[in-house]
Amino acid sequence: MNRVLFRHKRLGLAVALVSVSSLGLVACGSDNDNNVDSSPSYSATVQRTEFGIPHIVAEDYLGLGYGLGYSFAEDNICSLANEIVTANGQRSLYFGDTPGNNRSDIFYTWYSDPAKQQELLGAQEPEVLDAIKGYAAGYSRYLRDTGVDNIDPTCAGQPWVQEIDELDLAAVYNKGNLRGGLSNFVTPIVLAAPPAPAVASLSVPEDYEFDLSTINVTKGGSNAYALGADVTENGRGMLYGNPHEPWQGVQRFYEFHLTIPGEIDVMGAGQQGQPFVNIGFNKDVAWSHTVSTAKRFTLYQLQLDANDPLKYNYTNADGVLEKRDIVPNEVTIQVPGGGTRTGTVYTSHFGPMLAIELVNGELAPFAWGNGATAFAIRDAASENPRGINQWYSMNKATGVEDLEARLKETLGLPFINTIAADRFGKAMYADISTVPNVSAAKFFQCNLSLGQPALLGLAQSGVAALDGSRAACEWDSDDDSPQAGILGGANLPVLINETYSTNSNDSYWLSNPDEPLNGDFSPLLRRNLLPSGNTVDAAYPRILRTRMGIVQVQDRLNGSDGLGGNKFSLRKLQEVGYSNRSYAAELVLDDVLSDCFANPTLPVAGGGTLDGTDGCNALANWDRRNDVGSRGAHVFREFAKNADFQGMMARGKGFLVGFDENDPVNTPRNLDIISPAEDPDSRLAVRQALGDAIQRFNDLGIALDEQLGVLQYEVDAGNNGERIPMHGGSGSEGVFNVLGTRINDQGEYTPATAGPTYMQTVTFDDEGPVAEALLAFSQSPDSTRPFHRDQTRRYSEENWIALPFSAAEVAAKAIGEPLTLTE
Structure with a gap:
């Protein structure tokens, strides 16, 4: 009933x-408002299935x-x-x-x-x-x-x-x-101001530090595989998605299934407030998203009028010099007790002004009021109202090619790649999203060629900045773009094949190493804006998680991963996703251990030393994975963080075999620790990184061979604070399945803060989609709800949930009575 x-x-x-x-x-249907009911009528039936998933x-x-x-x-x-x-x-x-x-x-x-x-x-x-x-x-x-x-x-x-x-x-x-x-x-926007006394309530916080990690996608992120007919056992498309997001806040996912008979039938997850599926599947196609390295904005360096800091010089398209205004926009906000506070956001024709010294302290000489220049920002995504339209359109896609067409038509995704597979056996990677229309030639003309230290310094840090004094440096427009100033679909990278595509928050270049995307794409699509100096400008070292993701596919396809055969089934795909291998350990640990056992006296910060024998024994016995039962994983994680292997590779330091654009999956490699080569300090730095890691856990009283699941956990507040052991590791050490944890100021591990969210594995048979998924933090943060940590336990067990899609499957998995809502 x-x-x-x-x-x-x-x-x-x-x-x-x-x-x-x-x-x-x-x-209006009547002159008498009292007799007119202008409100809409709402009616829906909600049937929940296991783990609290609503089917609407x-x-x-x-x-x-x-x-x-x-x-x-x-x-x-x-x-x-x-x-x-x-x-x-x-x-x-x-x-x-x-x-x-x-x-x-x-x-x-x-x-x-x-x-x-x-x-x-x-x-x-x-x-x-x-x-x-x-x-x-x-x-x-x-x-x-x-x-x-x-x-x-x-x-x-x-x-x-x-x-x-x-x-x-x-x-x-x-x-x-x-x-x-x-x-x-x-x-930096709110505190940007011409020369004037500081406003005390809006003063710069003492510990303020601008964070480039979100812009350059160097932390967190996501993984996804799209597998085509050539590499799957059933000859259909297959998808693995594992977005890594914060476990609280607006980026928290929610699982659901939406059906209007004959109109739409889609299942997956959406972030809060989203009325359509963001990551999911229908009867024809499945997709996931990863955070793209593409830049969504450019800064503009303005040349100020010498007599008025609220005006700047601008040569328009006709070659005429104009004096353009910087406009103060007064803002009033409410505070408790009926009071208010005010602030001012200053805007140029590009967009809001920035306190550039807060973005990079070395740019203070170029800050507004400290010289002849100032900076503004234009954000393409802020001009894009099409995001919800885009997901609505994607929810109705009939295959990979149709999905590509829908992405190009709407061009509404704000900051993400799309990875998809369909029932016909096609796989796709695409960065079809809102990106400023700045070609390589324009970036050279409006930044690199000018010799401006502020512009070049920003570009070196991964922030796109252009000369704001002339119309020639405004964004271009493409005929196939629905929004002025952004790249059209024809100028955005797409790869469709019947083998595979993958992305783990690197640029488009190496979605599949057998089919690199070497086109003449805008540098704003890359993490590294400057040309690499290689044959292909986008050919930079891949992050360790990207390399791990590709190696796992290669190991599956050559049959070396021990799972049997050389193609993917849904179950084998899940085992690969949960492998929890540490790619950094696979690259460097043998060299580190050889050096440590030969000379176990390790330097530590402050000039002292310690005997590293126990720590090296723990690492030697570690299984080089990040499972709940893995012993010693925490020591390697701390060591890898201290050594910053990913940063060493990006800088071209510390490895005997450097980056090779013809072998990007396997280079750099061979840690320079046994016999220092070009960088004499690298050996000492790596040895101290290990010594400091061992010292930290000795000081904390944490056993060097402790099980990871004892240290890394989530809490079930609804069950007397029970600790649920968690697997997964750090992306910076090349762990594919990222889990975010930290040690607090008291030296205690805290519950998971980020990591796996809506994980889905999807393929197809003659009846429709076959999907198993998991929402690692479960449906509800409310500890009084039955769906608070039920899926979290499944994650701890490295298990999955079969998602019911057809009416019969929903009925078989139903919990409780259907709820009919009418208003």
Whole structure:
């Protein structure tokens, strides 16, 4: 018997104003407003299956979003409510009048004002707008039905947990678009100012340090394999996806299944507030995403007017010199007690101004007010309202080629690659996303050739910067692009084959080493903006995780991995994904141990030494994996962090065999520790890195041969704080299956903070998709929910969950009665 929840139609004032006045979605049918019910009708049926996965069936997109929003709120309401506060610029009001909250609020109040939110909503397809409206209504319905005092105890009774509308979700989407661009520059934007006394409440924090890791994708990230008919046992396409994301916040994934009979049928996961599947599959195709190395923005160096720091010189397309204005945009935010604070965001015609000295302290001589120049930023993704449209379109793809066409038509993905496989046996890698249209020639003319130290220094650090004094350095436009100033699909890298493609957050170049993408692509698609000096400009050393990912495929295809045969089945693909091999250990540990046993007296920081015998014995007995039972993995992880093998390779130091663009998977290799060559200091540095690692665990009282699962864990707060042992390791040491942990100031390991999220393995048979997946942190952070850590235990066991897709499969896996929601 169905559970039926019915509520009379109700619509908040803000939603009604947007729907009727701003967007013109509902026409008046009577002169008597009291007799007109202009609110939409919502209806959906939700059937949960094992592990709390909701399967939503509706007759239209309003209902589909409604059922999803309600289900998500049941499991995750605190997380989205918190994100809405941030996106709406209200952290100071609800979470404290602090400088950090002030800066965040000033930025997001400026960026995502109601006009910007309505602009995003107005750009959506009708079906997408309905799904967004439905999602907000379903979320709000859950809150009304349950009452704010009875929700997740983490935020129960809090004044910032409120009903929402589509404007709130638009603010979240606008904020999400900025992940690869403006959101990394919040403090430099808010603190940018012409010469003037500092504003105390917005002063630079003493410990502020600009973080390039998100922009250059040097931490975290994701993995994905797309396997074609030539390498799978069933001759169909096969997909492995393992995005690595923070386990809390806006990037938290949620599993669900959406069905409108005859219209859409798709399953997978979406990040909070998303009304469509971001990573998933339908009956024809499966896809995943990895964070792309492509730059979403460029900085522009402005030449200031000598007499007015609020004007800059600009030679327009006609060759005429103009004096352009830097415009102050006053922003007021709320703080507790009815008070307000104000700030100013200054903008050029490119976009907001930056305090460039906060991006790089060495650029202080070029900062606004310290000389003749200043810097602004233009972010392509901030001008892109098509992200939700893009996922809606992808959800309906009929194969890899159709998916490619949909990506190129909408060009809405903000910061990610797409890796996909279909039932016909095709595999695809594509970086079809929003990238500034800056060719190699333009980058040379507007940066490298100018001899400007600030521009070149930024480029060397991986930040694209151009001369802002002339129209010739504005972004170009392609005829096949839906957005001015970004690369069209024809100028973006795509590889479709029947073998394989892979990506682990490196550039497009080596998706498949047998078919490198050597085209004349924009340097902004790469992590390394400067030409490599090799035959192919994109030919730089791959990160260790990329090499591990490719080696695992090669080992499978040559049959050397011990799994039997030389092709992939779904089960073998899963075993490869959970191999937890340390590629850095496979590269260097034999050399390190030979040196250590020959001379176990190791240097440590401060000038002392220690006997490294016990540590080297622990490493010698380690299985070179990061499983829960692996002993000594933590010592190698600390050692690899200290030595920074990935950085050594990027710098061309410390290895006897350097990078070879003709053998990029296997080079650099052979650690320079036995007989120092070009870099005499590398041997000492590596030996001290090992000594410091051993010393740290001796000081902490942690056994050098401790099991990893004792140290690395997640907590089940709903089960008396039970520790669940976790496997996985560090991407910087080449562990494919990344798990983020840390040691706190007290010398204690803390629960996992990031790592595997929605992991999926998908193939196809004659009946449709065959999918097994896992949400490593489980569906709900609410410790009172039954779906709080159930999948986390599956992850600990290196297990998977079969996902029910057909109606019969859903019925067989159903838990509880279906819930019919009507409003």
